[in-house]
Amino acid sequence: MSEDALLVSDLHAGYDGALVLRGVSLEARPGEIVAVIGPNGAGKSTLLKAISGLVRPIRGRVVFHGTDVTGLPPDRLAQRGLGFVPQLENVFPSLTVAENVHVGAQALPRSARRKAVASVFAQFPFLRERGRQRAGTLSGGQRKIVALARALVAQPTVLLLDEPSAGLSPKAAEMVFAELEQIRERGIGIVMVEQNARRALALSSRGYVLDMGRTAHEGPGGELLRDPRVVQLYLGGLAADLSPRRPDSSARRDPRSRS
Amino acid sequence: MFWQLLANGFVTGSVYAIAAIGVSLLYGLLRLVNFAHGDLMAFGAFVSYLANVTFGLPMVLSLPAGMAATAALALVSDLALWRPLRLRRAGFMSLFLASIGVALVLRQMILLLWGPQPRAYDVDPFKVYVIGDVRLSLAQVATILVASAAIVAIALFLARSTTGRVMRAMADDQALAQLSGIDVNRVILLTWVLAGLTAGLAGTLAALVQGSFDPNFGFQLLLPVFAAVVLGGIGSAYGALAGGLALGVATELSTWEGLAGGVEPAYKPVVAFGVLIVALLVRPQGLFGRARIV
Ligand SMILES: Nc1ncnc2c1ncn2[C@@H]1O[C@H](COP(=O)(O)OP(=O)(O)OP(=O)(O)O)[C@@H](O)[C@H]1O
Ligand SMILES: [Mg+2]
Numbered sequence: 001m002s003e004d005a006l007l008v009s010d011l012h013a014g015y016d017g018a019l020v021l022r023g024v025s026l027e028a029r030p031g032e033i034v035a036v037i038g039p040n041g042a043g044k045s046t047l048l049k050a051i052s053g054l055v056r057p058i059r060g061r062v063v064f065h066g067t068d069v070t071g072l073p074p075d076r077l078a079q080r081g082l083g084f085v086p087q088l089e090n091v092f093p094s095l096t097v098a099e100n101v102h103v104g105a106q107a108l109p110r111s112a113r114r115k116a117v118a119s120v121f122a123q124f125p126f127l128r129e130r131g132r133q134r135a136g137t138l139s140g141g142q143r144k145i146v147a148l149a150r151a152l153v154a155q156p157t158v159l160l161l162d163e164p165s166a167g168l169s170p171k172a173a174e175m176v177f178a179e180l181e182q183i184r185e186r187g188i189g190i191v192m193v194e195q196n197a198r199r200a201l202a203l204s205s206r207g208y209v210l211d212m213g214r215t216a217h218e219g220p221g222g223e224l225l226r227d228p229r230v231v232q233l234y235l236g237g238l239a240a241d242l243s244p245r246r247p248d249s250s251a252r253r254d255p256r257s258r259s
Numbered sequence: 260m261f262w263q264l265l266a267n268g269f270v271t272g273s274v275y276a277i278a279a280i281g282v283s284l285l286y287g288l289l290r291l292v293n294f295a296h297g298d299l300m301a302f303g304a305f306v307s308y309l310a311n312v313t314f315g316l317p318m319v320l321s322l323p324a325g326m327a328a329t330a331a332l333a334l335v336s337d338l339a340l341w342r343p344l345r346l347r348r349a350g351f352m353s354l355f356l357a358s359i360g361v362a363l364v365l366r367q368m369i370l371l372l373w374g375p376q377p378r379a380y381d382v383d384p385f386k387v388y389v390i391g392d393v394r395l396s397l398a399q400v401a402t403i404l405v406a407s408a409a410i411v412a413i414a415l416f417l418a419r420s421t422t423g424r425v426m427r428a429m430a431d432d433q434a435l436a437q438l439s440g441i442d443v444n445r446v447i448l449l450t451w452v453l454a455g456l457t458a459g460l461a462g463t464l465a466a467l468v469q470g471s472f473d474p475n476f477g478f479q480l481l482l483p484v485f486a487a488v489v490l491g492g493i494g495s496a497y498g499a500l501a502g503g504l505a506l507g508v509a510t511e512l513s514t515w516e517g518l519a520g521g522v523e524p525a526y527k528p529v530v531a532f533g534v535l536i537v538a539l540l541v542r543p544q545g546l547f548g549r550a551r552i553v
Contacts, residue, residue, distance in 0.1 A: 054434055078440035086438070092431040094495070095424070102421070103428045107440025154440060 004063070005030045005158045005189040006051070006082075011060035013050035020046045022213040023060070028158060028189040033180065035200035035221060036193045037234060038210035044193040045087065047210065048160045051191075052084040053077050065157070078107040083156030087163045087193075090147035093136025097127055097146050100135050104150035112155075120153040141172035148179065158189040165196050177203060197235050201225050209234055262393045264511045270399050270468055272507020273406035278461035278480065279487040279499035280413055281454030287430025287494035288450050289341065290351055294358040296458060296484065298365035301477025303329035303459025304466035305373050311380050318382060318401070318467070326459035333455030336361065337448055362478070369474040377471040384470060398467045409460060410500055417496045426450055430494050483510075483528070486535045492545025502545070509534045 006028045014020040020043045028034045036044050049055040051062050053074040062070045069077055074084075092100050101120055105113040121127050126145055130138070135146050144164060151159060164180065165173035177199065184190055194200035201207045201221035209217040209230055217230050224230045278300055285291050293299075307325030310316045316324070344357060386397040395403070417423035425446055429436045437443055465480055466472040483506060491502025513530040514521045522530060539545070 052438060054438070074434070074437040075440050075442050078438055084438045086435065089432055089435060092428045092435060094431050095428055099424055099428070103424060103436070103441070104439050106421075106425065150439065 003029055005065055006191065007061075007063040008047075008051060009061050009063075011047070011050055011062065012058045013046060013055050013060075014058065015046075015055070019058070020213050021050060021057075024208075024210065024213070024215050025060075026191070026208050026215070026218070028191050030157065030189050031184055031187045032206070033184050033190040033192060033204045035197070035204040035207045036191065036210055037197040037200060037207060038216070039234065042210040043213040044210055045162055046213075048084060048086075048162050048191070048193060052082060052160060054084075075107070078154060078156075081155065081157040083151035083154060083159040085144075085147045085151045085159070085161045085164065087166060091135040091138075091143050091150065093134065095135055096132050097135055097138070098131035100146050100150050101127060101153050104153040107154035116153050116155055120149050123152075124149050140167045141169065141175070144168065144172070144176055145179075148176075148183075152183070156188060158191065159183065161190065161192045163193055163195055165194065165199070173199075198225065260392075261512075261515055262391065264515050265508065266393050266395060266399070266403070268508035268511030269504070270402050270406070270507070271511060272504040273402065273410060274461050274465045274468070274480075274503075275484055275487045275507050276500045276503025277406060277409055277413070277457050277464070278484045279491065279503040280496060281457045282484060282488045283491065283494060283499035284426060284430065284450050284496055285454055286488070287496070288426065288433070288447055289345070289354070291341070291354045291358060292485075293454075294355065294481070295336075295362035295365055296454075297477035297479070297481030298362045298369070299329055299333065299455065299458040299477070300462030300465065300480060301369055301472075301474060302332060302365055303455075303462035304472060304477070305369055305378075305474070306459070307463040307466070308373070308378050308380060312378070315381075318380060321380075322405070322460065322463050325463045326456045329459030329462070330452045330455030333451040333458070334448060337451045341451075342444065342447075366474055366478065373474065375473060377473045378466075379471045380467055382467065396468075398470070402464045402468050405460075406464060409457075410504075413457065414497065414500060422446070422449060423496075426453075427496060430496070483531055486531055490535050490538055490545060495545065498545055506531055506534060 004027045008027070009025045011021050011024045012019065024043070024047055026034065026036070036047065038044055046055060050057050053072050053076070056071055060070070061068055064077070064080060064082060069080065092103060095103065101117055105116050108116055124145055126142065127149055130142070135143065138146065161180070164176050168176065173196070180190060180192070181203065192200055192204070201224050204221040207219065207221045207224045208215050209224065217224060217227065219227070278296065282293055282296050285293050303325040306328040307321040310321035310324040311318055340357065340361070344354060349357070383397055388395045388397070388400050417427060425436065425441055428439070429441065429443060429446055433443060462477060466476065469476065487503035487506045488499050489502070490506055491498025491500070510527050510531045512518065513527065514524050
């Protein structure tokens with residue numbers, strides 16, 4: 001059928017009767033980054049939660065490698081290879097760095113865990129340096145690395161990321177984005193929600209603009225960046241603004257406590 | 260006198276610590292303040308009594324019997340009550356009230372089965388061990404040995420075993436644990452088993468040290484056990500162990516004459532809560548608890 005790793009169609013979901021998603025569709029192929037952008041409260045985080053099973057969809061479908069997985073609990077989806085790095089609560093704070101990685105490996109069959117842990121440790125030297133430190137005592141950027149490692153150790157085929165650059169210094173954010181490109185190289189499909197919409201769209205082969213729980217626009221990242229409506233409404237810029245931008249002018253960083 | 264009090268404190272404290280571990284884990288994983296924990300301990304003590312006195316088994320066999328029965332009861336309580344409540348997304352207050360209900364039912368059941376009269380295990384109450392100027396009864400010596408071994412085993416289990424690690428991870432963040440591929444219902448069942456085993460152990464040891472016990476004795480242990488949990492930082496597994504030991508030792512040592520004459524032994528519970536209040540004023544999150552970020 002299709003080569004989609006993840007296919008979401010007409011997804012409806014919400015919290016205790018309050019409908020947040022009212023028909024969202026997206027797809028991600030292996031080795032491709034897709035970006036989801038949109039204003040605060042559009043339902044971006046809810047979309048990731050509904051895909052991963054943390055929030056139960058009311059209508060619509062989530063198809064993972066050709067299998068309908070709509071409404072499966074998160075642990076089953078993780079075992080099938082869906083990884084999710086939430087925005088804020090993304091590490092186990094009272095566990096050490098090494099323990100965080102070990103817990104991430106629980107999604108794998110017992111026999112595969114040791115090797116997967118070793119390979120993630122080899123990939124991120126930081127984990128070895130700080131293996132015995134409690135994750136709750138790390139800086140924001142360091143936490144992101146542990147959070148990524150916690151998800152990657154389960155060898156996901158699709159990775160959902162909620163605002164990977166939020167709260168990071170521009171330099172740390174660039175490191176995370178560089179890491180994501182490497183992850184993509186390995187054939188992992190990435191669905192990324194980002195506040196830094198320009199940077200995200202530039203990295204992505206496709207972008208989706210979410211507004212009021214619906215997909216308002218979609219298209220190749222570069223095209224969305226040039227679409228005057230998208231720029232005006234969602235990128236907070238002037239439509240004709242094609243001048244080279246200062247490095248971080250689009251990074252709206254807001255220290256919200258909600259994820 | 261100091262060493263005698265320290266030894267007594269360790270005996271009491273280790274019982275608190277072992278019971279507190281279950282309370283803390285249940286809170287960490289389920290946000291359940293288990294008001295029935297004292298009665299779970301009493302249940303374990305009475306099953307041990309059944310094995311020891313009614314069936315005439317030695318304590319070495321009666322204790323595991325009491326622990327196993329308590330674990331089974333805890334397991335059934337999850338399947339029959341707590342899991343359905345979770346599925347209905349019962350809130351904190353509903354869970355708390357339900358646990359009060361379980362406490363009352365358990366206590367009445369124990370009363371019905373064993374009657375209100377005080378009981379005692381079939382152990383020699385007059386056998387005394389003397390080490391230096393410390394005098395310990397057989398029950399105290401047995402408790403020190405068994406409790407030390409148990410505390411080391413529990414701490415190792417939590418620190419090193421995969422299941423222990425997963426339990427701590429779930430206490431930190433249940434959603435993230437699920438996203439990591441962990442079947443939370445399975446881990447919760449294992450937690451109930453651990454809580455039951457430790458409650459049965461603590462209950463039997465407490466009964467053994469006390470000498471005589473009645474169906475209400477578990478409830479009397481509940482407050483100091485809760486205090487130990489809060490002192491250690493509620494939800495923290497290691498904290499519960501430390502909190503229990505600290506509370507037991509502090510309570511007993513408070514009667515030491517070297518300490519400005521010491522307090523009247525009758526005021527020991529007051530001391531326990533004094534320690535708790537002062538500790539919480541200094542460190543509101545408890546010894547091992549995490550400070551709230553928001
Ligand atoms: N746990 C929750 N319970 C109830 N309502 C929620 C919950 N989480 C989010 N919402 C509501 O759902 C809507 C969408 O929230 P969501 O977090 O998905 O938005 P978002 O696009 O990720 O926004 P942001 O850019 O602020 O992260 C908001 O109106 C929010 O108030
Ligand atoms: Mg969000």
